[in-house]
Amino acid sequence: MSIGNSPEDDRPSIGRALQQARIAAGLTVEEVSSSTRVRIPIVHAIEQDDFSRCGGDVYARGHIRTFAHAVGLDPEPLIEEYDAGHGGRPAPTPAAPLFEAERIRSEPRRPNWTAAMTAAIVVVIGFVGFTLFSGEEEKPSTTAQVGEGSKPDKTAVKPTAKPSESKPVPSESAIAAAPRDKVTVKLSAVQGKSWISAKDHNGRILFDGLLLRGESKTFQDKERIDLVLGDAGAIELFVNGKQVQDRFGPGTVERLSYTKGDPEAG
Secondary structure, eight states, rough: OOOOOOOTSSOOOHHHHHHHHHHHOOOOHHHHHHHHOOOOHHHHHTTTTGGGGGSHHHHHHHHHHHHHHHHTTTTHHHHHHHHHHOOOOOOOOOOOOOOOOOGGGOOOOOOOOHHHHHHHHHHHHHHHHHHHHHHHHHHHOOOOOTTTOOOTTSSSOOSSSSGGOOOOOOOTGGGGGGTSEEEEEEEEESOOOOEEEETTTOEEEEEEEEEOOOOOOEEEESEEEEETTTTTEEEEEEEEOOOOOOOOTOOEEEEEEEESSOOOOO
16 A cells, blocks of 8 residues: 555655655665665665555554665654554553452462372381492402403402412402413403404303493413404403503504413414
8 A cells, every 4th residue: 555645644655655755865775775774676666655464553663764774764754654653552461460369369279198108218228228239249249251261350259269279360460470370361441442352262252241441351271262343443462461552543453362471363
């Protein structure tokens, strides 16, 4: 709908007023479109008093206001003129009356003793279960993770034997004194975690799992230890008391075999 000049008002229409102000400000339609983010076809339509392309009265008022600010006009008279020609501005929606708090005040609840007793029982059962589980974790393991002919760890349950026959597995400090009649392999995850697999000379699995960073495993066998390293670059390797120099790249998978004597990868 176009808004023209009425006989009682010699003022220019909304579009004409905006166009004159734009020209007076030395601005092009493209410059107004760039500064207001209103598309060029809509700017042309507004200057022709065609507001049908604005998308509704709300958007039309917003475009008029933005356009007026861009060309230095007071937008309020233009918006009032727009409202006068488009049925006026809709009245605000009245707020809903406040409810009376007294009408919804609830009665005080009585304590639910049944729920309280149930919760207490659950807590007691959970505490007892946690205590038992923690106790099981602290018990020493009776399964040695070393190869055939290895010596039991100090923390493992010692079998009935003469005192002279009970010797600990070579530790990090005693790895250099590995027995010469066996092959001893020690793995330490110093650069990160790595999946490892270790087998004795009979193919029996000594360990198959993830070695986390900072953890170590030691294996012994009377003839040979076969290894598979999922990330060889993360592993520090000692064989028969001697460190194997790091020659594995990060993330590489290595299959290794070691026998008695000086470490030689197979």
